[in-house]
Amino acid sequence: MAFSSLYEEKCPFTRDYSLIKNELLNIDDYDKTCIETALHGVNQLVLGEWGNNTACQIILITDGSTGLGAMSLKESFASLNQRTAANPFPVPFSFPAKLHIVCIAPPNDPNLAKSKSLYQRLVDLTGYDGSISIPDGPLNETTVVNMFQKLAEDMYTSFKGTLKCGNLESKIILSPAPVPYTKVTDFDYQTYNLSDLIEVCGFISVSDVGSPMAVSRHLVLPASANKDHLPLSTEIDLTDDDATDEGKVPSFCVLLHGALKVENMAALVTLADNWFGFVYSWADSKKKSNLMLTILTPGSDVVPWLGDLNNLGPIDSPQEHMGAFPVRPQEKRSYSQNGVVWIRQAGLQSDIQKILRHARKLPEKTQQFYKELNRLRKAAISLGFLDLLNGLAYIFEQECMQLPGSAHPDCALQLQHAADVLRKTQNRDIKYVVVPLQTNYNSS
Amino acid sequence: MSFSITNKLFPSNHKTVFVLDHTPYFGISCESPIELEFLKARTPGFIPMTPICKSLWTSSVESAIEYCRIVWDLFPQGKLVRFIASDTVAHILNTWSPSQQNLSHVMNAMSLIGVPPPHAINRNLEYTVLHGLRAAIEALSDCTDIQVKKSQNQTFGDVQTKLINRCRVICITSARDNDSMKRLEEIFLSVLQQQNKVAAGSDRLLTIDHCHLVIINTFPVNIESQVNNHPPKNLSTILTTEVHSIKAPLISNKLSTLILEHYNLASTTVTGIPMKEEQNASSSANYDVEIYHASSAHTAILKGNALDSAAIRTIKDGLEYETVTLKWCTPRGCSGSELQNCTGMFRITPVDVNSRPSLCLINFLLNGRSVMLEMPRKAGGKITSHLLASHGGEIFIHTLCTARSVLEDPPSISEGCGGRVTDYRITDFGLLIKQNTLVPIKAGFVDEGNRPIQKMKTRLNRHTKYWPLTISSTLIFNLKGYIDPLPSIITKEKITEEEVYQCRRIIFNLISLESKNESLYSLNAGQRVKGQKREDQYKAMWNELETLLKKNLHTADHRSVYNCLLECHKFNFEEEKLSDKVELDEALRELDHIGPSKSDSDAPRASVIRATTDSPMSPPPLTSINPPVAKSGTSRSGGIYSAPRTLLDIFTSQEKVKSRPEFSGRLAGGAVAKLYANHKYADSGSRGESMEVE
Structure with a gap:
C-alpha cells in the first residue's frame, strides 16, 4: 500500500514475489506524509481480507518524517482525546497487529530524532510489541538491506515447543506462530505469553466443549528433534529423504490426533499459567485431517459451561464430588424464568387471555387457572399496577354472565370467587396466594 | 498503559x-x-369496562426492571x-451485594413499597426526588465487592492501575420546566462534591471520580412537557x-436506546424463522426475533465490506438505534458436534422476552439445537456469520470466522513426522482418553x-509411565487376554489388596503358561510371530512386564506386585551390575527410593519389603533394567526391542551370571521342577490360597 494524503492498495495479499516486485517499481510521488490515513487504509484492508482475529504484521516504511501541519502524526495525537465514534483513530487496530516502523533515513538525521518518540508512541498504542528500525551505520544499500534482513528474521521465527501428555511428548511447531495476548477486563489488564510447554490435562468430548471463543487457532505440526538446528526455509526441499525417514519414526502427535479423531474428543491443554486451549482433530476437507490448537482467552473461567477449568478432575472421582457438563449458572436467565413483561401491550393481553382460556375449561383447569392468576396478581402488585386487578375482576364477572348454559356450575363459582379476592385491598400482598374455592364439585 | 486500555x-x-x-x-x-381485543368481539349484552391504564409509577418501574433484566441476562x-x-x-430497595442483584429481589422490594402515596397525607413532609438522588450519591461512594478486592490488591503493592470509581445514575422523574431541571442538576453536583469531601476523610468510602447522570423526564400522554432534551x-x-423528556409509555424505548450505549451492546434481528401458526398448526409463517448482545459480536461483519454491512443495517421502526438483520438458516445435521472457528462469544437476551416468536426461538435453542445465521453478500451468495446456541441454560451468539484463513491448504498430519507409521495404538490411547475424561468437581470438594x-x-503422568506408541514396539499390550487388567490396575494411584491379588494371579498364570510352553501368540494369531522362538517371546x-511394573512403583502395594514378579521369574542381569558388588541392603534402599511416594517416614514399611525380598529364593536386585532382547534388523526407536544387543550377547551374559545361587527348581536337575512345591497352585483353588507366596 502506498500513502500520502490518500492511500492506494498497490497489490493484494499474495505470495507471488514477482507481482510485488513489479508493483514496487510503479510507485509515484504524491503530496504529503499522512500516516493516519495509511493506518485507516490498513485497518480496512486487513479487516476485509482476514477479519478481526488474524494476527498481522504491518511494516511502515518511511523516510523518518511524520508529516507537517494538519494530518501529521503530531496533529493526530493532539486530537486523540477528542475523537468521536464516527472519526476514530485507527490505532489500536481492529485486529491483533504488530507495527514495525522502518526508517530509511540517516541514523543521525535530526528530523528522525524528533520523529522517533512519535513513532514509539504509535507502536505503543497498538498494544503489541512492534519495533522501530533504523539503519545501522550511514545510509547506503548495504545498511538498508541488513536492516530488512534483520527485521525478517525477527518477524518470522516459528513457534517451537513441546506437546506433553504425562510421559509422552512430541516436539511441535505451531503455525501460525501465536502472539502474546493482552486481556482487558473492567478492572484489570494483563499480558499473557505462551509457554513453550503445552501440557495435556485431560479430555472432554467435542460436543461438551461447544464452540468457545478462540483468541486464535494454530496447526500443531510434529517437529523432528534432530532438525532443530536447520532454519525452516528452502532447505526442506533438499532434505526430502530425511523427511521420508521421519515419517516412519513414531510421533506422539500423530497418535494423539488419531485417537482424538476416533473418540471425537478434544484435549484440554495448559499454555501458560492460567491459560488454556483445546487440541483436537480438524479437517478442512474430508481428506486432509490435522491436529489443531484453539487458544482460549486467558483465565480459567472463560468457558462458562465448563466451569472453572482449574476445577476439572477425573471421571472416577467420588460420585458426590462430581458435577456434569454443561455447568449451569446458579441464576436462571430471564428467558427461562417465565417472568412477566408487560411493556408491549401484547404481553399483557396474552397473559389475560391465557387465564380466560383456563377459566372456560373449569373445573378441569382449576390448578392452571389459579397458577396463572397468582402469577399475574403478583406481578401487578410489584409493578403497582392496581388498575389491572380491578379490571381483571370486572372481566371475570362479565365472563360469568356470558357463560353458556352448558357451562359447568363450578365455572361461575370460581370466577366470582376470584373476582372477589382480586377486589379486596387487604389481599394486596405478594405473599398472599389465591386458592380455589372449595365447592361440592372439587372437594373430592 | 496505553490509551485504549485506560478507556476500557x-x-x-x-x-x-x-x-x-x-412522589404522589x-x-x-x-x-x-x-386495548383488550378479546373484549371487543363480545355479544351486545356486554357492558364496556373502564379502560385499564398504567400509572407513571408502573411505567417507570417496568422500564427500569426491563433495563436490569437485559443487563443481568x-x-x-x-x-x-x-x-x-x-x-x-x-x-x-437493594444493595451492591451480589445476592440482591437479581430481578426477584427487586420485584419483591417493589411490592413492599407499593404505589406512590396519595396527595398530601402530611403537609409538613416534603415529597421530592432529591432524597433519592442524595441516597444514590452515598451509594456510589460505597465499595462494591470487586472494588474492595481491587483496592486491597493496591494496598499490597499492585499499583499497576489505580482504582477509578466511575458510575451512573438514571433518574426517572418529572420536572416542571427547564429551570427546575437545571436546578436539579446543580443540586446533584453540589451534593456530589460534598460527598467526595466526606469520602476523602474516610477509608471506607470511595471518592466518586466521575458520575454520569441520565435524567428521564416523563409525563402522561395528554400533556406537553416544558422540559427540553439536552445531550450529554x-x-x-x-x-x-x-x-x-419522554411520554410515560415510551420510557422503555428510550432506555433501550440508552442501554445499548451504556453497555456497548448491539441489536440483531433474526429474520425468517419458520414457525407454526398458533391457530392452524399445518401452515407455517416466517417471523423475526430481535436480540441484544455485546456489540463486539458484529465487529467482524460490520468492519469488513462496507457495502455488505450497509445492506444489513436498518433503523428499527419507532426506535433510534440500528439493528443488524441476519437470516435464520435451517439447521442441517448437528452443528454442535464440531468445534466451530469461533472468534467471539457473547450472551444474548431477546428484546421482547415473552412474545411468541421469541419464546419459540428460545425454546428451540434451550432444547439443545443450534442455529446458524447468514448474511447476504452484495457480490452474490451469502456467508454464515454467526451461530446461536445454548450451553447450560444460557444462550450465546458465537461470531464465526468469515474472513480468509491463513491456514489455506494445510498439509495432512500423515505427511509430517510420524505420518507414515501405521500401527499406532489408537484404540489403547482411546481407552486412556476415556479414563482421563474431565468432569467438573463441585466447589466444595476442591482442594485449593x-x-x-x-x-x-499427575494422574496422566502416572498413566503413561510406560506407554509404547506403536503395536510393533510392545508385546505385553498385545497380549490383553493374558495381562489385562494388570496395566490398568498398576497405573492407579492406590491399589486395593484385591487388586494386588489379581495382578499376582496374572503373573502366576503367565508362569504356568510358560511352563506348559504355550505360545503367547495363540490368542491373537494375526500378530507377526515369524522368527521369534517361544523362549524369546x-x-x-x-x-x-518388568519395565511396566518397575515404572509404576507408586505405593507399597505396587511394589509388592513388582516384588512378586521378581520372585516368580528369574531375570538376567547385566554383568557389570553384578560386578559392582552392590550390597543387597544398599540395593534395597535404592529400590525404596524409586517410588515417588517414598519418604523417610516410610522406614518401617521398607523392612517389610526387605523381608519378602530377602527370601533365599529371590534373585539379586536390579538397579536398572535394560531390555536384554534385541530384534535384529529393525531400526525402530523406542520400545523394548531397541536395545542394541544380540541374542549372543544375552547368552554370553547369562553364562557369566552362573555364579549366583540358582533357583531351587533348577538345582533339582534336568527334570521339570514343580513350582511352588509348598502350596497347591491351581486355577480352581480359592484365591487366598493361590496367592500365598513364600
Missing part, C-alpha cells in the same frame, strides 16, 4: 443507581389505555444496578448530565492447594 478499564456501567420518583404525582395515570457478574425510590424519604454535557470534570487440574497432570514378555 473501570467503566461507568459497573455501578448504576436507578432513582425512581415515588407518579400515582397518576399515563392516560394510555390498554448479558452480564451475570460485575454489572451492578441499585434501585432507590424517593418520596418523603429515600427507600433503598460536562457540568464539571466529575459530572456529565443529559436529559430526555492442589487444584483438580494439577492432580490430572517369553523373555521379551517378562522384560517388558
Whole structure:
C-alpha cells in the first residue's frame, strides 16, 4: 500500500514475489506524509481480507518524517482525546497487529530524532510489541538491506515447543506462530505469553466443549528433534529423504490426533499459567485431517459451561464430588424464568387471555387457572399496577354472565370467587396466594 | 498503559443507581389505555369496562426492571444496578451485594413499597426526588465487592492501575420546566462534591471520580412537557448530565436506546424463522426475533465490506438505534458436534422476552439445537456469520470466522513426522482418553492447594509411565487376554489388596503358561510371530512386564506386585551390575527410593519389603533394567526391542551370571521342577490360597 494524503492498495495479499516486485517499481510521488490515513487504509484492508482475529504484521516504511501541519502524526495525537465514534483513530487496530516502523533515513538525521518518540508512541498504542528500525551505520544499500534482513528474521521465527501428555511428548511447531495476548477486563489488564510447554490435562468430548471463543487457532505440526538446528526455509526441499525417514519414526502427535479423531474428543491443554486451549482433530476437507490448537482467552473461567477449568478432575472421582457438563449458572436467565413483561401491550393481553382460556375449561383447569392468576396478581402488585386487578375482576364477572348454559356450575363459582379476592385491598400482598374455592364439585 | 486500555478499564456501567420518583404525582395515570381485543368481539349484552391504564409509577418501574433484566441476562457478574425510590424519604430497595442483584429481589422490594402515596397525607413532609438522588450519591461512594478486592490488591503493592470509581445514575422523574431541571442538576453536583469531601476523610468510602447522570423526564400522554432534551454535557470534570423528556409509555424505548450505549451492546434481528401458526398448526409463517448482545459480536461483519454491512443495517421502526438483520438458516445435521472457528462469544437476551416468536426461538435453542445465521453478500451468495446456541441454560451468539484463513491448504498430519507409521495404538490411547475424561468437581470438594487440574497432570503422568506408541514396539499390550487388567490396575494411584491379588494371579498364570510352553501368540494369531522362538517371546514378555511394573512403583502395594514378579521369574542381569558388588541392603534402599511416594517416614514399611525380598529364593536386585532382547534388523526407536544387543550377547551374559545361587527348581536337575512345591497352585483353588507366596 502506498500513502500520502490518500492511500492506494498497490497489490493484494499474495505470495507471488514477482507481482510485488513489479508493483514496487510503479510507485509515484504524491503530496504529503499522512500516516493516519495509511493506518485507516490498513485497518480496512486487513479487516476485509482476514477479519478481526488474524494476527498481522504491518511494516511502515518511511523516510523518518511524520508529516507537517494538519494530518501529521503530531496533529493526530493532539486530537486523540477528542475523537468521536464516527472519526476514530485507527490505532489500536481492529485486529491483533504488530507495527514495525522502518526508517530509511540517516541514523543521525535530526528530523528522525524528533520523529522517533512519535513513532514509539504509535507502536505503543497498538498494544503489541512492534519495533522501530533504523539503519545501522550511514545510509547506503548495504545498511538498508541488513536492516530488512534483520527485521525478517525477527518477524518470522516459528513457534517451537513441546506437546506433553504425562510421559509422552512430541516436539511441535505451531503455525501460525501465536502472539502474546493482552486481556482487558473492567478492572484489570494483563499480558499473557505462551509457554513453550503445552501440557495435556485431560479430555472432554467435542460436543461438551461447544464452540468457545478462540483468541486464535494454530496447526500443531510434529517437529523432528534432530532438525532443530536447520532454519525452516528452502532447505526442506533438499532434505526430502530425511523427511521420508521421519515419517516412519513414531510421533506422539500423530497418535494423539488419531485417537482424538476416533473418540471425537478434544484435549484440554495448559499454555501458560492460567491459560488454556483445546487440541483436537480438524479437517478442512474430508481428506486432509490435522491436529489443531484453539487458544482460549486467558483465565480459567472463560468457558462458562465448563466451569472453572482449574476445577476439572477425573471421571472416577467420588460420585458426590462430581458435577456434569454443561455447568449451569446458579441464576436462571430471564428467558427461562417465565417472568412477566408487560411493556408491549401484547404481553399483557396474552397473559389475560391465557387465564380466560383456563377459566372456560373449569373445573378441569382449576390448578392452571389459579397458577396463572397468582402469577399475574403478583406481578401487578410489584409493578403497582392496581388498575389491572380491578379490571381483571370486572372481566371475570362479565365472563360469568356470558357463560353458556352448558357451562359447568363450578365455572361461575370460581370466577366470582376470584373476582372477589382480586377486589379486596387487604389481599394486596405478594405473599398472599389465591386458592380455589372449595365447592361440592372439587372437594373430592 | 496505553490509551485504549485506560478507556476500557473501570467503566461507568459497573455501578448504576436507578432513582425512581415515588412522589404522589407518579400515582397518576399515563392516560394510555390498554386495548383488550378479546373484549371487543363480545355479544351486545356486554357492558364496556373502564379502560385499564398504567400509572407513571408502573411505567417507570417496568422500564427500569426491563433495563436490569437485559443487563443481568448479558452480564451475570460485575454489572451492578441499585434501585432507590424517593418520596418523603429515600427507600433503598437493594444493595451492591451480589445476592440482591437479581430481578426477584427487586420485584419483591417493589411490592413492599407499593404505589406512590396519595396527595398530601402530611403537609409538613416534603415529597421530592432529591432524597433519592442524595441516597444514590452515598451509594456510589460505597465499595462494591470487586472494588474492595481491587483496592486491597493496591494496598499490597499492585499499583499497576489505580482504582477509578466511575458510575451512573438514571433518574426517572418529572420536572416542571427547564429551570427546575437545571436546578436539579446543580443540586446533584453540589451534593456530589460534598460527598467526595466526606469520602476523602474516610477509608471506607470511595471518592466518586466521575458520575454520569441520565435524567428521564416523563409525563402522561395528554400533556406537553416544558422540559427540553439536552445531550450529554460536562457540568464539571466529575459530572456529565443529559436529559430526555419522554411520554410515560415510551420510557422503555428510550432506555433501550440508552442501554445499548451504556453497555456497548448491539441489536440483531433474526429474520425468517419458520414457525407454526398458533391457530392452524399445518401452515407455517416466517417471523423475526430481535436480540441484544455485546456489540463486539458484529465487529467482524460490520468492519469488513462496507457495502455488505450497509445492506444489513436498518433503523428499527419507532426506535433510534440500528439493528443488524441476519437470516435464520435451517439447521442441517448437528452443528454442535464440531468445534466451530469461533472468534467471539457473547450472551444474548431477546428484546421482547415473552412474545411468541421469541419464546419459540428460545425454546428451540434451550432444547439443545443450534442455529446458524447468514448474511447476504452484495457480490452474490451469502456467508454464515454467526451461530446461536445454548450451553447450560444460557444462550450465546458465537461470531464465526468469515474472513480468509491463513491456514489455506494445510498439509495432512500423515505427511509430517510420524505420518507414515501405521500401527499406532489408537484404540489403547482411546481407552486412556476415556479414563482421563474431565468432569467438573463441585466447589466444595476442591482442594485449593492442589487444584483438580494439577492432580490430572499427575494422574496422566502416572498413566503413561510406560506407554509404547506403536503395536510393533510392545508385546505385553498385545497380549490383553493374558495381562489385562494388570496395566490398568498398576497405573492407579492406590491399589486395593484385591487388586494386588489379581495382578499376582496374572503373573502366576503367565508362569504356568510358560511352563506348559504355550505360545503367547495363540490368542491373537494375526500378530507377526515369524522368527521369534517361544523362549524369546517369553523373555521379551517378562522384560517388558518388568519395565511396566518397575515404572509404576507408586505405593507399597505396587511394589509388592513388582516384588512378586521378581520372585516368580528369574531375570538376567547385566554383568557389570553384578560386578559392582552392590550390597543387597544398599540395593534395597535404592529400590525404596524409586517410588515417588517414598519418604523417610516410610522406614518401617521398607523392612517389610526387605523381608519378602530377602527370601533365599529371590534373585539379586536390579538397579536398572535394560531390555536384554534385541530384534535384529529393525531400526525402530523406542520400545523394548531397541536395545542394541544380540541374542549372543544375552547368552554370553547369562553364562557369566552362573555364579549366583540358582533357583531351587533348577538345582533339582534336568527334570521339570514343580513350582511352588509348598502350596497347591491351581486355577480352581480359592484365591487366598493361590496367592500365598513364600
